[in-house]
Amino acid sequence: MSDLLTVSGLTVRYGTALALDRLTLTVARDELFVLLGGSGSGKTTLLRAIAGFVRPSLGRILLDDVDLTGLPPHRRPVNMMFQSYALFPHMTVAANIAFGLRRRGVSRVDIRRRVEAMLALVRLEGFGDRRPEALSGGQQQRVALARSLAPSPRLLLLDEPLSALDQALRRDTRAELVRLRRSLGISFVLVTHDQDEALGVADRIGVMRDGRMAQVGTPVELYESPADRFVAGFLGAANILPCVVDGCSVALPSLGVAVRSARPGVAGPGLLGLRAERLRIGEQGLVNQVVGVVAESAYAGDALSVLVRLADGSVLRVNRSLTDGLGAAAVESGVTVRVGWQPEACMLLPE
Incomplete structure (x- = not known):
C-alpha cells in the first residue's frame, strides 16, 4: 500500500509554546x-496544519x-470536518x-x-428540505460528513467527530465511518482522545x-506491544511494576518474587506491564502469581474492577468479566487473594 500523505519534520509554535516538534508521519491510500x-x-x-489552517x-x-x-486551505484537495459540525442554521440540509x-x-x-448521492450515502434520503435544528445530533453529524465528502476530497480530516454523541450513537456511528471509508476508497485522518473509538475504527493509530x-502501529501492535509506559497506560x-529482566525471567524485587515472560526483554532494570483484563483472582494453574489484599471493587456492568494491594503497597487492577453474571466474580474488601497470569500477558517496557 503506497503512501498518500507524508508529513516530515513538522514544527508549529504558538508564541513560545511548541505545539508540534519535528513531527513525521505517513498515511497510506485507503487508510483510516x-x-x-x-x-x-x-x-x-x-490536523489543522494538514488542512492549511495553521502554518508550520x-x-x-x-x-x-x-x-x-x-x-491555502481552498487550494488543497483536502476537506476537514470540525468538531462542532459548523452547519449553517439558515440553510436546508441539501443547501x-x-x-x-x-x-x-x-x-x-x-x-x-x-x-442526492451524498444523502443516500449517509442514509438521510428525504431529509434534504429540513433545517439542522430539526435533526438529532447523530443526523447533524451525518450531514456534516456528507458536506465534507461532497467535493470528493482525496483526504478527509475529522476532528473529534463523535464527541457530541451519546455512547450508543457513538458506537453506531463508528461503524458508519468504517463503512463509508471502505465504500469511498479515500483516506481518513481522525482525531480522538477516546481509546475505544481509536481501537474500534483505525487501520493504524498514532x-x-x-x-x-x-508510537505508530496497528491497534493490535500498540495494545499488545506498547513502546513505553506512556503508550501502555494511555491505550488500555x-x-x-518495576522489575529486573534477565531473558524471560522477570524479577520483582519489591515483592521478592520472580515471574516468567513468554518473550525475552532487554536485560537490566525495566518495567513489567500487565493488562487488567488478563489477570485472574484465585485461579489454579497460572504460571505467575502474587499475593495481595482486596482494597476495593467497582461494578461496571460487563466487568468487576477489583483493586488488589500488594505487600510493597503497589496496587493491581484486575478486571473480572461478568459474562455469567456477578455471582462467583464478587470479592469482599480485606480478603487475601492470589492474582495470577500467564507468561503471554507480560509486557516488558523500558524503565
Missing part, C-alpha cells in the same frame, strides 16, 4: 488513520508527492451539503445529483505526546 492523544498533545494542531515554521506536507505546505460545490462553480444539475509521535488499563 487515527491520531490519539490527550489534551495539548498536538493532535488537532497537526518548519517541515513539509506532501500529498501524492505534491508539496502543500504553502498552499449545507451543496455549499462547497457551489463555491467551486459546479453546475446546478451536477450539484443536485451529488447532493499516539501523540508533547507534539511528537510516541495497564498495571506497571
Whole structure:
C-alpha cells in the first residue's frame, strides 16, 4: 500500500509554546488513520496544519508527492470536518451539503445529483428540505460528513467527530465511518482522545505526546506491544511494576518474587506491564502469581474492577468479566487473594 500523505519534520509554535516538534508521519491510500492523544498533545494542531489552517515554521506536507505546505486551505484537495459540525442554521440540509460545490462553480444539475448521492450515502434520503435544528445530533453529524465528502476530497480530516454523541450513537456511528471509508476508497485522518473509538475504527493509530509521535502501529501492535509506559497506560488499563529482566525471567524485587515472560526483554532494570483484563483472582494453574489484599471493587456492568494491594503497597487492577453474571466474580474488601497470569500477558517496557 503506497503512501498518500507524508508529513516530515513538522514544527508549529504558538508564541513560545511548541505545539508540534519535528513531527513525521505517513498515511497510506485507503487508510483510516487515527491520531490519539490527550489534551495539548498536538493532535488537532497537526490536523489543522494538514488542512492549511495553521502554518508550520518548519517541515513539509506532501500529498501524492505534491508539496502543500504553502498552499491555502481552498487550494488543497483536502476537506476537514470540525468538531462542532459548523452547519449553517439558515440553510436546508441539501443547501449545507451543496455549499462547497457551489463555491467551486459546479453546475446546478451536477450539484443536485451529488447532493442526492451524498444523502443516500449517509442514509438521510428525504431529509434534504429540513433545517439542522430539526435533526438529532447523530443526523447533524451525518450531514456534516456528507458536506465534507461532497467535493470528493482525496483526504478527509475529522476532528473529534463523535464527541457530541451519546455512547450508543457513538458506537453506531463508528461503524458508519468504517463503512463509508471502505465504500469511498479515500483516506481518513481522525482525531480522538477516546481509546475505544481509536481501537474500534483505525487501520493504524498514532499516539501523540508533547507534539511528537510516541508510537505508530496497528491497534493490535500498540495494545499488545506498547513502546513505553506512556503508550501502555494511555491505550488500555495497564498495571506497571518495576522489575529486573534477565531473558524471560522477570524479577520483582519489591515483592521478592520472580515471574516468567513468554518473550525475552532487554536485560537490566525495566518495567513489567500487565493488562487488567488478563489477570485472574484465585485461579489454579497460572504460571505467575502474587499475593495481595482486596482494597476495593467497582461494578461496571460487563466487568468487576477489583483493586488488589500488594505487600510493597503497589496496587493491581484486575478486571473480572461478568459474562455469567456477578455471582462467583464478587470479592469482599480485606480478603487475601492470589492474582495470577500467564507468561503471554507480560509486557516488558523500558524503565
